Amino acid sequence: MIQTDTAISVNGLEKSYKNLKVLKKVDFTVQKGSIFALLGSVRLW
Numbered sequence: 001m002i003q004t005d006t007a008i009s010v011n012g013l014e015k016s017y018k019n020l021k022v023l024k025k026v027d028f029t030v031q032k033g034s035i036f037a038l039l040g041s042v043r044l045w
Contacts, residue, residue, distance in 0.1 A: 006032070013028075
């Protein structure tokens with residue numbers, strides 16, 4: 001087994017709310033032992 005320091009790997013993440021795309025092809029890698037947050041503004045309709 002090959003060991004890696006990667007805890008999470010995301011490629012091409014997309015998110016939309018109805019017709020509004022809020023994430024477009026987001027890639028990121030989170031290393032073991034690190035703290036990661038994906039933040040955005042809160043829009044109340």
